[in-house]
Amino acid sequence: MRCPFCGFADTQVKDSRPVEDGGTIRRRRHCPNCGARFTTSERVQLRELVVVKSDGRRVPFDRDKLERSIRIALRKRPVEDGVIERLVHTISRDLESSGEGEVTTRRIGELAMAALAKQDEVAYVRFASVYRDFAGVKDFEEFIGRMAHGQGVRERGSDESGD
Template structure:
């Protein structure tokens, strides 16, 4: 593992342990060249996934990008970080276990919305507003009206 501080290729593992939900190995590392300490996470990747964007462009799946979008939707919401990590890990496992190497971005968005709906309604609406490209307040009103089961006129 390359040192993120000095780019030395020869770093040493000082401590390894599984993370809370055993979905990754957390490793504390030390760089003998500059003396820096840093943490890495090692995860099992069942298959390489390619995301097919709405434009038809293909990009490699990025777990960190998925996590950033979920954390953005959950910003300042009273949900424990462990629950968010379980949601993200569960979504990644679902994508990997689908058996497909190419997955449409629409499907990923719908899975994220499904996960957020069960976790936090405000985050669900926040994510939906970006994912479904709400343009004005009326779009929010209609979406929230469908959530509460009372259509708004």
């Protein structure tokens, strides 16, 4: 690992420990060239995923983008960072272990919505309003009405792209 301070190519690992989720390792590193210390995180990646967008474009899966979306939905909600990390880890692991090299934005959105529905109803509605592109109050009313009848996670129709 290259030193972020001086660019030296051969830093040394001084300490390694697993992070709470079990899928990440935190490493303390030392640069013998400049003496700097820094921390890195390593995450197991089962496979490279390609996301198929609604317009047909293909882009690499971005775990950080998924995390940002979930964090936005959970902003100012009583949910700890560790819970968010576990949600993202679970969704990412589900996608990677599916055996598919490509995944649609729709699949990612539905997995995120299902996870948020179990975690926090307000965050679930927030995420759904962006993911399903709510146009107005009527969309919220219909969605919350379905939630009240136990149908919130169910898909509305096959015409939604989830992009």
